[in-house]
Amino acid sequence: MSTDLPTTTDTGDNSQALADDTSGAAAAFTVDPRLLLQEEGLAGYWNTFRRKLRSGELGSLPMVVGLIIIALIFQLRDAAFLGPENLSNLFVTAAGTGLIAVGIVFVLILGEIDLSVGSVSGLAAAVFAVVNVNHGVPEWLALVIALGSGAVIGALHGFFFARVGVPAFVVTLAGLLGWNGLMLQVLGSNGTINLDDTGLIASLTNHYFTDISAGYALATLGVAAFFLFSFRDARRRKAVGVPSRPLSEIVLRSVALAVPAYVVAWLFNQYKGLPLAAVIFLGVVVALDLVLRRTSYGRKVFALGGNVEAARRAGINVSLIRISVFALSGTMAALGGMFLASQINAANQSSGAGSLLMNAIAAAVIGGTSLFGGRGKTWSALLGVLVIQSIASGMALLGIASAIQYMITGAVLLAAVVIDSVSRRVQRTTGRA
Amino acid sequence: MSATPVLALRGISKRFGAVQVLTDVELEIRPGEVVALVGDNGAGKSTLVKTIAGVGPADDGVIEWEGRPVTVDRPHTAQELGIATVYQDLALCDNLDVVGNLFLGREIVRAGVLDEVEMERRARELLATLSIRIPSVRIPVASLSGGQRQTVAIARSLLGEPKVVILDEPTAALGVEQTAQVLDLVERLRERGLGVILISHNMADVRAVADRVAVLRLGRNNGTFEVRTTSQEEIISAITGATDNAVTRRKARTALEEK
Numbered sequence: 299m300s301t302d303l304p305t306t307t308d309t310g311d312n313s314q315a316l317a318d319d320t321s322g323a324a325a326a327f328t329v330d331p332r333l334l335l336q337e338e339g340l341a342g343y344w345n346t347f348r349r350k351l352r353s354g355e356l357g358s359l360p361m362v363v364g365l366i367i368i369a370l371i372f373q374l375r376d377a378a379f380l381g382p383e384n385l386s387n388l389f390v391t392a393a394g395t396g397l398i399a400v401g402i403v404f405v406l407i408l409g410e411i412d413l414s415v416g417s418v419s420g421l422a423a424a425v426f427a428v429v430n431v432n433h434g435v436p437e438w439l440a441l442v443i444a445l446g447s448g449a450v451i452g453a454l455h456g457f458f459f460a461r462v463g464v465p466a467f468v469v470t471l472a473g474l475l476g477w478n479g480l481m482l483q484v485l486g487s488n489g490t491i492n493l494d495d496t497g498l499i500a501s502l503t504n505h506y507f508t509d510i511s512a513g514y515a516l517a518t519l520g521v522a523a524f525f526l527f528s529f530r531d532a533r534r535r536k537a538v539g540v541p542s543r544p545l546s547e548i549v550l551r552s553v554a555l556a557v558p559a560y561v562v563a564w565l566f567n568q569y570k571g572l573p574l575a576a577v578i579f580l581g582v583v584v585a586l587d588l589v590l591r592r593t594s595y596g597r598k599v600f601a602l603g604g605n606v607e608a609a610r611r612a613g614i615n616v617s618l619i620r621i622s623v624f625a626l627s628g629t630m631a632a633l634g635g636m637f638l639a640s641q642i643n644a645a646n647q648s649s650g651a652g653s654l655l656m657n658a659i660a661a662a663v664i665g666g667t668s669l670f671g672g673r674g675k676t677w678s679a680l681l682g683v684l685v686i687q688s689i690a691s692g693m694a695l696l697g698i699a700s701a702i703q704y705m706i707t708g709a710v711l712l713a714a715v716v717i718d719s720v721s722r723r724v725q726r727t728t729g730r731a
Numbered sequence: 732m733s734a735t736p737v738l739a740l741r742g743i744s745k746r747f748g749a750v751q752v753l754t755d756v757e758l759e760i761r762p763g764e765v766v767a768l769v770g771d772n773g774a775g776k777s778t779l780v781k782t783i784a785g786v787g788p789a790d791d792g793v794i795e796w797e798g799r800p801v802t803v804d805r806p807h808t809a810q811e812l813g814i815a816t817v818y819q820d821l822a823l824c825d826n827l828d829v830v831g832n833l834f835l836g837r838e839i840v841r842a843g844v845l846d847e848v849e850m851e852r853r854a855r856e857l858l859a860t861l862s863i864r865i866p867s868v869r870i871p872v873a874s875l876s877g878g879q880r881q882t883v884a885i886a887r888s889l890l891g892e893p894k895v896v897i898l899d900e901p902t903a904a905l906g907v908e909q910t911a912q913v914l915d916l917v918e919r920l921r922e923r924g925l926g927v928i929l930i931s932h933n934m935a936d937v938r939a940v941a942d943r944v945a946v947l948r949l950g951r952n953n954g955t956f957e958v959r960t961t962s963q964e965e966i967i968s969a970i971t972g973a974t975d976n977a978v979t980r981r982k983a984r985t986a987l988e989e990k
């Protein structure tokens with residue numbers, strides 16, 4: 299305790315008050331959790347883990363365990379499941395839904411929902427196809443127009459929600475219908491527009507960096523960057539005298555990152571090489587993770603999810619943040635739509651339909667982003683979409699009908715939401731929510 | 732007493748729909764002075780605070796800052812002037828940690844990225860100078876006790892180096908020890924030369940730290956009293972309006988003369 303904050307002269311009264319404060323639910327938190335790590339090294343990890351478990355801060359843990367179990371079950375039934383081809387395809391097919399789910403994560407952190415992302419992704423694909431194929435606009439410009447229309451549509455939803463005060467649920471439900479209708483209109487009587495099968499959009503999911511070094515280079519870059527930033531952060535912390543991670547812990551975390559990174563890179567190289575789709579998906583997840591956790595914009599998004607009134611009083615422009623988050627969600631939906639169009643190399647009437655919307659929302663929630671707002675990570679989109687895609691691809695390998703697949707995905711989603719709700723309740727009873 | 736008020740309210744009025752919540756309210760705060768703002772539930776104290784803080788601007792009236800009229804229509808303007816507010820409902824984000832809450836809306840940014848190290852260092856420094864003790868500055872405020880949350884909210888208000896601090900019922904939910912701590916904190920603010928507006932229903936607290944008491948009744952001024960020369964009954968009858976205010980004053984005066 300004494301290491302935590304310097305005490306000043308009148309400790310007589312204060313320490314008494316403090317003893318009262320901490321005798322109740324807060325007793326477990328009398329020491330900075332990071333100091334605990336620092337002092338006890340590896341044992342500290344275990345203690346922190348147990349403390350988090352008890353106070354209901356499970357985060358992504360249940361689903362990481364779930365993903366491992368799912369992988370093991372399928373692997374036991376069919377050895378091809380964890381094979382390079384299947385895993386590589388799994389990443390490529392997951393990218394579209396995953397990118398949409400990243401946008402959903404932002405909206406969920408606000409404590410809202412965006413039901414329009416499926417329709418918006420289909421509309422964006424249709425816009426691209428019409429502009430590029432029918433009107434001969436260059437691909438890059440058509441891409442900008444398609445993503446831009448996603449952003450504008452999202453901002454429009456945000457406007458109706460933030461400024462007019464219509465619940466986001468209703469606005470985006472209207473969007474779900476409306477934008478689907480517009481997509482059908484845009485596609486015209488034909489109903490299907492085929493894309494250039496050697497073009498930019500096609501390459502999104504069929505381009506692979508065949509050079510073996512590409513995957514390893516990317517893994518090395520990621521791990522090195524992680525290590526350097528952690529190391530520099532720890533040094534600065536030490537210099538100004540705030541708790542920091544010891545070097546041993548930084549090395550350990552870097553290794554923990556390096557192992558899966560190199561294994562995945564190796565697996566990709568066993569098949570066609572490093573998929574472009576995986577690079578873009580990972581890049582977006584990392585970039586938006588930095589935005590969420592390391593910029594004041596991201597801090598404001600979390601603040602809105604925690605307490606809108608507090609955010610307003612802190613001088614945050616609540617409407618602007620809300621509109622921007624919905625615009626981001628629309629943009630990510632459009633980007634995801636490009637990847638989904640790339641897989642079939644066309645925009646057609648079923649673009650963005652079916653279980654896409656539900657899968658995108660389920661992915662975010664399964665990955666550990668709370669439905670109640672205020673908690674979430676972009677990484678949960680990656681984790682969640684891998685879970686969903688694993689179930690789909692494993693079932694396909696085993697030749698199980700999609701009827702069963704839907705039921706199992708539904709059950710996993712329910713489990714994720716139950717974990718989310720229960721952990722919230724535990725947090726409340728231990729005074730943490 | 733002679734110093735010009737750092738903050739003065741002149742004829743503040745505010746209505747919500749059909750309800751006239753504030754009518755011609757006057758209030759003055761000088762540097763190094765603690766003014767208690769008292770009144771029954773629904774008297775309009777929190778509403779008055781919100782007009783000063785730029786959260787719910789007044790319909791009518793003038794706010795004078797250091798002698799010149801200003802418009803406070805946004806929380807940001809109030810902060811820039813040097814008015815810090817701790818709300819009755821605290822307004823903390825439960826999901827953010829102590830550092831995140833302290834710096835919410837004024838994060839320290841280095842090269843476009845949040846400077847967590849500097850924020851954490853300053854947070855610890857600030858909490859230490861105020862003798863505030865909290866288990867860790869990196870746990871979500873949801874896990875703090877009521878008293879700890881209150882002290883975090885007060886510390887948060889001090890980050891912008893304000894000249895006037897408004898505390899809306901800071902001791903309402905606190906135990907005996909924590910109340911004493913908060914009152915200590917209020918006195919420390921006064922020693923630093925800040926003007927403090929303290930809203931409280933607790934007469935003992937008011938008499939312990941306030942220099943003056945301003946009474947609000949049904950959205951109107953109902954007298955301002957020097958704490959040292961006024962009896963508790965007088966203040967209470969001004970709050971409740973049990974008897975006509977002039978009469979009670981007269982009674983008190985005659986009672987004093989008889990002594």
Ligand SMILES: Nc1ncnc2c1ncn2[C@@H]1O[C@H](COP(=O)(O)OP(=O)(O)OP(=O)(O)O)[C@@H](O)[C@H]1O
Nearest residue numbers: 747750752770771772773774775776777778779819
């Ligand atoms: N947003 C609002 N819309 C309508 N009426 C409001 C609003 N906010 C406050 N009021 C009304 O204004 C009056 C004053 O409320 P206020 O919260 O300022 O009282 P208070 O003096 O702070 O009371 P308390 O001691 O209970 O905190 C009340 O009658 C309340 O119903």
Ligand SMILES: [Mg+2]
Nearest residue numbers: 776777819899
């Ligand atoms: Mg009030």
